[in-house]
Amino acid sequence: MGLKGLNLFTSSRTKQTCTYKCGNACFGACANESDNEYFGDISRRSALKAGAVTVLAVGGASALAACSPSDQKDSGSTGSSSSSSAKNAPAKSLEGMQFKSVQPNTETDVKVAEGYEHSVLIAWGDPVIEGAPEFDIDNQTPEAAEKQFGFNCDFAGLLDHPEDKKRMVYVCSHEYTTEPNMFKGYDAENPTEDQFKIGLAAHGHTILEVSKVDGSGELKREFGKLNRRITATTPFTVAGPAAGSDLLKTEKDPEGKTVLGTLNNCSGGITPWGTMLSGEENFDQYFGNADKLADEDAKKKLKRFGIKGEATERKWERFDDRFDVSKTPNEPNRFGWLVEIDPTDPTSTPIKHTAVGRYKHEAGNIHITKDGTVVCYSGDDERNDYLYKFVSTRKFKEGDMENNLKILDEGTLYVAKFEGNSPKDEIDGSGNLPKDGAFDGKGEWIKLLTAKEDGSAESHVDGMKADEVAVWTRIAADKKGATKMDRPEDVEVSHKTGLVYVALTNNKYRGAVEDGKNYPGVEEVAPVKENKNGLVLEMDDDHAGEKFTWNLLLVCGDPKEAYTYFGGFDKTKVSPISCPDNIAFDTHGNLWISTDGNALKTNDGLYACAVDGDNRGELKCFLTVPKGAETCGPIVTDERVLVNVQHPGEGDDASADKPAMHWPDGGNAVPRPAVVVVWPKKGKVGVEA
Template identity: 40%
Template sequence: MAKDFSRMEDSNRSSNPSIHEVSNPARRTLLRGAAATAFLAPLAGLGGCASLVGGAPLLGFKSVPVGTADAITVPEGYVAQVIAPWGDPVGLSGENPAFKFDGSNSAAEQEAQMGMHHDGIHFYAQDGSASGLLVMNHEYVDYGLLFKDGSATWSADKVRKAQAAHGVSVIEVEQKDGRWSVVTPSPWARRITARTPMAIGGPAAGHALMKTAADPAGRKVLGTLNNCGSGRTPWGTYLTCEENFVNYFSGPDAPDAHQKRWGLKKGDGGYRWAEHDERFDAARHPNELNRFGWVVEIDPSNPSSTPVKRTALGRAAHEGATVALTKSGRAVVYMGEDSRFEYIYKFVSRDAVKPGGAAANATLLDHGTLHVARFDADGKGRWLPLVHGQGPLTAANGFADQGEVLIKSRQASDLLGATKMDRPEWIDVDAQGWVYCTLTNNSNRGGKDQPGLDAANPRANNTMGAIIRWKDDGDHDGLSLAWNHFVLAGDPANTRPEAQGNVKGDAFGCPDGLWTDARGVLWIQTDMSTSAMGKGDLARLGHNQMLAADVRTGEIRRFLVGPAGCEITGATGTPDGRTMFINIQHPGESPSELSDPANPRRISNWPDQRADGRPRSATVVIRKADGGVIGT
């Protein structure tokens, strides 16, 4: 989600060390040649490190230049096709309302259409690489595009339509003669919105802090919202992550300490849902806030299944949930929290994954241990368990039980001494066991009430971001880790040293989305805020882009540039590697983040380019013209 950096949530006032206080890029960055050999030697016991040096190049395409066109740019020999834009029918049986380019679709029609602002996406093959299900998030909405008159004449119907444009879409897609299309109708088509009934699973289910007047048992909730990054489980389900949920709630005059730690303020973030949906009034229903900020599990192969909020994975402004397996078959879920100075988490399941798909593993993510990361200055670190009764996580410190530890994951992590990070977002794992995490930026570094700068903290006013990586000791469930920086993003032509970075290849800033394909290419997507794009440190970087990295050599090439005002997000592909799906989010977004309903095409008219059109988030299908494997 693009953000005005000056208004981002920043509620961590703990005295925990930040990543900058323990980081020395001269030692922590991916090194090469003789220096690389010396650096990797102490990590040899972790396995797989030797693969970082040598090997044939993975990248066979010619880089595309920085761009500012209102179009998609891909390398020579590649083609890009747009499918499933916001407002197109998802393919529900008997329900196929067409998109109205003047923004006049009703709430009921939006409930049967693709949601707004596409984000995390995964492909579930049905017929090999020829057809399957695409499941994707819809993070937030722009009232200047969603309605004919924007937020004027505010009403309950507008709230309902806004809620219907959030959530998740499940669509069936198929390929014929090299082109992909959405199958309509489809028995798997589904829309999950901010009003869809959901169950609450795990230790926080039924907890006193989860109970409301509408749900006195604390085990059911309506909807999911601000769904950002996502994950795919080995048993075939989809994990959708609730990120900036606090913006939807209208806070009381004086939020309490718990509410402040989650960024709640008087009023809301401009969504105005509380005016017509009382549950978003945190002054009247304070526990409703606790029912958001979770990872939600969805079974796309069962359209009648109930989504479940998995509270054992902890509560956070979740950016994503990436699943790895231990050698013993247990599931490990890595998660970042996209807020300034927040944390990186991993959950380790108690039980191994069972054969039999979603049904056999229906409660796997309800039992296990959540951990938070501490990165130490010596290049090592620890995973700190968030377990009630261990260390400071006691009733005396405000944690009555395990459910409360998970509801208050931030407060528990504060007490454990976790490392405050610079907006940890997407996470992915490569074949060697390295876990990569984008740290998008943090322009508050050294700001009021935050850690100061010193010799070990050279990235003052971190506008460019970085990608950190680590290996857990022995296996993904290990409690110790070794870490370094894979790359410090930046522009070598920048006059400010802190913004130059050390990219080996094409310059970029603000890394966000990550995906490792079957060949081992690390795909990097950027999210430069529209309020900062083309200015200051970002002046020479053009529009947001997608790049490919050979993790063995550190080489990075620009693969795609997006249209005006957009973010590049979400990446997945077919099993044969010959089709890639990505999402273009919020094309046309203005620096104020809200479009002018009287002039919706002021910044972008992608993808339709109609005289009466408006910009629409959409999925882009990328293929090689010769039918080859993507990236070669």
């Protein structure tokens, strides 16, 4: 490929994982070919205007008087305790983080902190619906797969059971399938129709009743009336400004309001009204033959969403015309949405919310402001794409599900534009902090689309109609000059402070050169050349408004390396971390970070990070997952921690015939994606007993 640079292709992700998970989206030219400014361009301009804005560095964060948020506590807590030199580590970790760190490893099992136990709740192929057969890799059928736990579990949520206090409801998404690891004798050039149908069934979601184990935080799977599988053939209702649009109509759905299935569901969120949000992420890889289209403009738009045009890896288009773009050109437009599912009503029809925009959704997390305004944050997980939020005009009403299911259909969709506040020559790629002591700045939210209560919608993008903005959201954001980011993934709001945290997984091409093409250079938001280990961004957002300030909480990597940054905390006292992906908060307000694609050549894991006070930036590894696996969907409560272990044992030479490991069943079994529950032997999670 003619690449120059030392850090490229160092992720622990294998070629097999990259092929089936995201269609190799992290390699080569990205889908965003717009000429939008990068942070460096903005930083240079803002440096020239330095006299026009008063910026106060408060212990490693910016406090910009011109854009203080209206519904935040007056705490100055964005970066409130970091400094240009590492602090001495406090004698004791905060509550929630009082455990001995798990050391980096390459084991083929789950490793948890001392004093904790763990078990597997459910794994790929286990029965979800009563009467489904037990998993048997040699006897898979589409009918069985529709009633069994799907493949590659990602997002996880845990809700109170509506009727039984001894039970809870576990929900998760099934992001993608890796057919070579699912079927013995799999021929990638000639998949069978049954393999295609099993693949459809292994996508989607699982709703599962689980029982509490007396005297511990362990959970056990149960058969219950709420148990449900949602697959790539389950009907979904389309809501919002793109519902009924010509861009969504197909021969089998001439009204453009009903879509069969959901694909590549990555992270999500649990709403205050008790539903599950799930982002359709790398949907592009399921659609083939776009090159056969005669419409060049249509091909250009498809390319902006990653659809390259040739045959797909799975070759589903051989069995169903909806995956053949040359025959059903609008079908890709019916994916890439934020979907909503009511886990407490097994007869309900899931919804695709088009007012929230269409892109490679990673997550969808809700924050309600003091005045009751509902805000939904979501990232577009691809190099050089954007961060979004949706501000609803419909208020949350406790117990009114009919009202609450319309919250994401009425309001305004925004995309983020950032400014760094340091001169360009202070951001040199080394990771050294600029003179103001922090990687930080300010930003604004730019309007793209407003959906109204009467069903009408207004575009805020010249030359695009409202339904076009909803369907071609990336293109709309390009036109409005949004800031290109390094894979914005999960977005979470602290229940303690209201601060917003964004996992920016990596961008190995930052500052690289490929066959004479220069990729974007280092910027204040991406201050390390060839950003292989990722960042965690902290924002003090005026949630319902249009202004925010930001800083980098973490510049990830090996703390022994000079470029890493841990909120100003003593780097000799933290765990190495690489490729932050999903994030969550515990009851104490600590941020928990799961990783995907560890570039440090050790296993991925789950980490706890202090975000405030003298411990700000302290980072400790709580658990690691087996080699080749990704840590997904963390749930952290006082009683237990749950993680989804995705693609264990995936490797370039691995297959169902020659498995690379045998977790979780042992013996000669194939590895299976699974859900792991961890609980303390005594006391509460992260609190010394």
